[in-house]
Amino acid sequence: PDWPAFKSQTNFGQLPHLVDGDLKISQSNAIARYLSRKFGLQGDSDADFAISEQLIEETVDIFNDLVKTRLAADKAAAFVTFFETDLPKHFGYLEAFLPSASGFASKITAGDIAIFSAINIILDVGPNVLDNFPKLKAFYEGLSQNAGIKSYLDQNIPAAFKRE
Secondary structure, eight states, X not given: OOHHHHHTTSSSSSSOEEEEXXXXXXSHHHHHHHHHHHTTOXXXXXXXXXXXXXXXXXXXXXXXXXXXXXXXXSHHHHHHHIIIIIHHHHHHHHHHHOOBTXXXXXXXXXXXXXXHHHHHHHHHHOTTTTTXXXXXXXXXXXXXXXXHHHHHHTTOOOOSOOOO
């Protein structure tokens, strides 16, 4: 849509913004949580829900670190810090938190999809980032075979981040 005309129709004058029938939702994580509830991706138990929520927030932390690379005066140095320090820390925690390659909770949750998405974006910039994290790599590879996710990946959407 025409952004200047559409901007006034959003709740906070910014993207992302989702319209679902009469409901208008702004803010990334509000949209993610709404869709996870709507499509049954919050898990089957309070434990699943808590795990999913933690993974969503860990994804936010990973993206915050990644975005710093784009905003840094010395982007090359920022990418080195991200790939050599920040990302291994996050992936180390995730590897330890992951009980098995099949997933973090008893079934696929929004948190699993959030972590998958973060890894997918980062793989465009650093294709070997999972080499030292075998459970996380197996988790990513397994989830990439999910029919809905595979359909998305087959669209070959251009990379969101590029290493400078």
